[in-house]
Amino acid sequence: MERTSRISAALIFIAPLAVLVALWAVVVPVFGVRPQIFPSVPAVGRAGLDSILDGSLLRHVAASVSRVAIGTVLAVLVAVPLGILMGVSRGVSAFLTPLMRFFSVLAGIAWIPIATLWFGYGFGAIVFVIFNAVFFVVAYNTLLGVSTIPMTLRHAAASLGAGRQAMLTDVLLPGALPNIVTGIRTGLGFAWRGLIAAEMIATDVGLGYMLFVARDFYQTEVIVLGMIVIGTLWLLIDRLILVPLERATIERWGLVSA
Amino acid sequence: MKSLSLKNLAKTYFDAYKGEHVTAIRDVSLEVPAGEFVSIVGPSGCGKSTILNMVAGFIPHSGGEILVGGTPVKGPGPDRGVVFQSFALFPWKTVLDNVGFGPKMRGVPKAERDAIAREYLALAGLSHAADRYPNELSGGMQQRVGVVRALANEPDVLLMDEPFASVDAQTRMTLQDELSRIWEERRPTVVFITHDVPEAVFLANRVVVLSKGKVLAEVEVPISRPRVWDRLVADDEFKDLSNQVLALVRSA
Structure with a gap:
């Protein structure tokens, strides 16, 4: 029962995408679209196969994914403690909130020029951009998560003997976790977009770079292939990692309906 | 007392x-x-x-x-144990871990505090709910857990x-x-x-x-x-x- 409903849910999700591909497969030959404008389905398939066989696709994907992973992990490690600190201290929160507001607008590719000056072209600059994209969203959501924990829960913990450390690990952190997960999900969405933009400018490997270079050679099949890979990878990350994580916390604890 | x-x-x-x-x-x-x-x-x-x-x-x-x-x-x-009108159970902890929270704060080892929690849950006829989460329980059951949690901390x-x-x-x-x-x-x-x-x-x-x-x-x-x-x-x-x-x- 569970299994069949999951399969049908997957089919419903895939169906519109399949329709789009079918349209594409028909429109390009029927209207004789030139490959410099938009590639045919078989051309993209061939480009995909070639890039898999020569290992270049894997290299670009690995570079992009590892940058996002490292930037995100670093951002979460700094943002969560800061968000909790802001959540428990009115003073810290009052001081940092205007700064957070200001910098959250700048988060993302606005930092690329100065990031490349600081870290040079490549890995460091891009990880910094990712960090920026994720950091503010996660910090803000952590703050939100902590401040939405009912005061009675903190009172309950204190009257059961919880000290500072236990309050943090047993109440504030798990209480804010659903918001933290939401923050990571949103932040990763920003990061993924920022990543492609940064890779077009500041590196010589990665999916963004792959797209940008292909343009110079009018290789529309590589550009479209890259776009498909970017979109598909994001869907996989979202469906296979983020959604289950959200489910495990928010839904199990009943924090959605609460 | x-x-x-x-x-x-x-x-x-x-x-x-x-x-x-x-x-x-x-x-x-x-x-x-x-x-x-x-x-x-x-x-x-x-x-x-x-x-x-x-x-x-x-x-x-x-x-x-x-x-x-x-x-x-x-x-x-x-x-001073407190029982709240809003129950104030930790939604992210099972009933067993909610009741064992006080003993945990006292540094009682896991096996021992589980035993304490089970003893108190039995007192309120809640043994069957030990592994459930608070939101899976009715209001009356949740408050039984609230009372038992406070008591279990003696x-x-x-x-x-x-x-x-x-x-x-x-x-x-x-x-x-x-x-x-x-x-x-x-x-x-x-x-x-x-x-x-x-x-x-x-x-x-x-x-x-x-x-x-x-x-x-x-x-x-x-x-x-x-x-x-x-x-x-x-x-x-x-x-x-x-x-x-x-x-x-x-x-x-």
Whole structure:
């Protein structure tokens, strides 16, 4: 029962995408679209196969994914403690909130020029951009998560003997976790977009770079292939990692309906 | 179990909305000997929850003294267990881990605190719910867990803030029966806040009527135990005492 409903849910999700591909497969030959404008389905398939066989696709994907992973992990490690600190201290929160507001607008590719000056072209600059994209969203959501924990829960913990450390690990952190997960999900969405933009400018490997270079050679099949890979990878990350994580916390604890 | 003693307790605070100082508790003195069950009743705004919050250490008091077993209260602590109207269970912990939270804070090893939690869950007929999460339970079940969680930490004084106000009437009577039975078995020192007069009389050894931040009257409840609703619902002594307290509350 569970299994069949999951399969049908997957089919419903895939169906519109399949329709789009079918349209594409028909429109390009029927209207004789030139490959410099938009590639045919078989051309993209061939480009995909070639890039898999020569290992270049894997290299670009690995570079992009590892940058996002490292930037995100670093951002979460700094943002969560800061968000909790802001959540428990009115003073810290009052001081940092205007700064957070200001910098959250700048988060993302606005930092690329100065990031490349600081870290040079490549890995460091891009990880910094990712960090920026994720950091503010996660910090803000952590703050939100902590401040939405009912005061009675903190009172309950204190009257059961919880000290500072236990309050943090047993109440504030798990209480804010659903918001933290939401923050990571949103932040990763920003990061993924920022990543492609940064890779077009500041590196010589990665999916963004792959797209940008292909343009110079009018290789529309590589550009479209890259776009498909970017979109598909994001869907996989979202469906296979983020959604289950959200489910495990928010839904199990009943924090959605609460 | 220890005694609780309030000496000339007072609470004033600044109401930013009204722009003036408000006296919530004027001058309350109250002795609760170890092992006694005291109910505090009074109309809304009489300050009964304020007293409980001060005793629990959640808010500071502005005058007088709060002593648990002779020691002044400074902030919240495990010597005073609290049962909340909103249950205040940790949604991210199973029932077992909620009940084992107090022992965990005392550094009791996992296996041992699970055993303690299971023992207390059995006391309230909750053994089957040990591995569930709070949101999977009914309100009545959640509050059973709330009571058991406070008890499992073996506090000196148990503070209950309108604990059964947010469950349906039928469940409320069952919970009152159960609390009465558990109290008779364990004899904890209890301060029970409620605006429900029959509930206050049913449970307590003594009912304190509060009005405008002061103690209006204290009424002893000598009704024999064990007390169950099946018997008390038609008991003349219970009815008389309830009417007596109700008259006091209405005059308050």
